[in-house]
Each structure stands twice: as C-alpha cells, then as structure tokens.
Amino acid sequence: MRKLWPLALLLAACGAQDVGGGLDPLRLTATALPPAYLGEPYQAVFSAEGGVRPYSFGLDGKLPQGLTFQGGRLSGVPKEKGSFALILTVEDAAKNSRAQKLTLTVSDPPPPRLTLVLPPAQVEGPFLLLARVEGREAVGFQLDVRLPDLSPDLASLKALSPVHLLDYDPQSRLLRLDMAFPRPLKDQEAFRLLLTPEKPLTPRLSPQVVLYDKEGKPSGQVPSRGRPFADLLALAQNWGREGKELKGDLDGDGKVGEGDLRLLAQGYFPKVQAPPPGEGSGKEGAP
Secondary structure (H helix, E strand, C coil): CHHHHHHHHHHHHHHHHHCCCCCCCCEECCCCCCCEECCCCEEEECCEECCCCCCEEEEECCCCCCEEEECCEEEECCCCCEEEEEEEEEECCCCCEEEEEEEEEEECCCCCEEEEECCCCCECCCEEEEEEEECCCEEEEEEEEECCCEEEEEEEEEECCCCEEEEEECCCCEEEEEEEEEEEECCEEEEEEEEEECCCECCCCCCEEEEEECCCCECCCCCCCCCCHHHHHHHHHCCCCECCCCCCCCCCCCECCHHHHHHHHCCCCCCCCCCCCCCCCCCCCCC
C-alpha cells in the first residue's frame, strides 16, 4: 500500500489544479481597452480564465511613447496621441494559447465640467441649486446664467472657496459667479445657492461656463470681465499668506485676504447690457 501513496498524491495535486476552472477552455477576459489621455497616468491589467494556471501574457504591436507592458499590465504616461493596434496573447501551463486584437486610443484629456444639479420635477417653493466640478481637475470657473422666473438669495451662497465674486442684475436676471481654488480639485461640490420660483415650474437653465484646468487654461471663450481671471486665481493661490511682493496683495499690506478681494471686486463685473427682446422677460429656459 505504501507504494501507491506517491501516485495518490500526484492525482490529488492534479485534481486541485483543475478546481476553479482548470477544465474550462482557456480564454482572455479583455475585449477592449479603456481610453488613454495624453500626459495622464494610465493602467490596464489583463486577465484570463480556464486552462491550467499559471498564465503568461504577451503584447505585440507598437505602444505609444511612455507606456510599457510587463507581467500582464500596461501602464505609464502616454506622450503621443493616436490609435495603436495591439495583439494580446496568453499561454497557460499546458502550452495552450489564445490571442485577442485590441486598439488603444490616446487623445487629449477632456476638459473639466461644472454640473448644475436642479430638481427634476415641478417646484413651487425655494430649492437649492447645486454645482459640482467633475471629470478633470480645475483651478476655477466663470459662470454666467440667466434665472428666468427665479429669484436668487445671494446671502445664501455657500462656496467651496472664499475667493469668489458674485454679481446679479435683476433687470436682465443675469447671475455671474467667478470662483478660484487654492489648489486643483475635481469631483467636489463648488457651491450651492437658494433659488425661489416666482410661479410653479420645472427649473431649466442654460449656463455659459468656462472652467480652468489644472494648468490654468480656459475650456472655452472667456466671458467679459473687468479684470483677467488670473488675478482672481493669484488671490486663491496665496490666500492667507504673508510676505513681500506676494501675487494677489493688491492693497500692499503684506498679506493676501479679504481686503484684496474687495479691491479686485471694484469694476470686476462690467455693466450688463439689456437682453434682446424676449430674453430675461420671465420666459422659462431663456439663456
């Protein structure tokens, strides 16, 4: 009986190896690659099922500069744009193999966005307008939005950053809000503001928004202002600091704070021009 023990142990080991999919055909689980963005960290981890473990992965084709493949993982920071045709292969311990064609697309990163959250149904009483910076890091934004049949409570504004300037023209119903952050942020609430409908309605707004990415570049045409957004950003980046020749120290007192923000506010928002006929007259959804 003792002579049978090695054979029994070998059969037990083979049975343990097949448990969990070892008897199933080998296959790759990757069917597509997530998009990559120029200058942003990227990672894709490949896996397989079935066959006999362990697996060995290979990747053929030209990779964009900045990306490397090792041990079933594609990672790095891409430095060139384009579409790259690749062939992913896997081989199991029994020398079975499978291959899958994949395409990696590298493009410019999309700009950050400011998402306004409104009640989805009709409202009759006051409600909160919420705004979130999402998608990509941003150092600030400029917002122009008309509020047809809505009255804003300016004193209710709760802003993520103390470095912001707010203006509302009752005649045109144009609300303007510029905000700068001390450091880049994303996926956070930027502000909330209480609005009161003048009649029962389902809120619909058409905002004009320019966000500034982590490099300070605007995402669109910059709105009309009396001072460049860079002046507001300088205050945010040095807010609360003390020292000589600080950017944002507009009153020259050696520190950056509320006094400098008040100086910047003077003439910051130009006078609002009268809207064209039909706009700002209480029509819901007017831009």
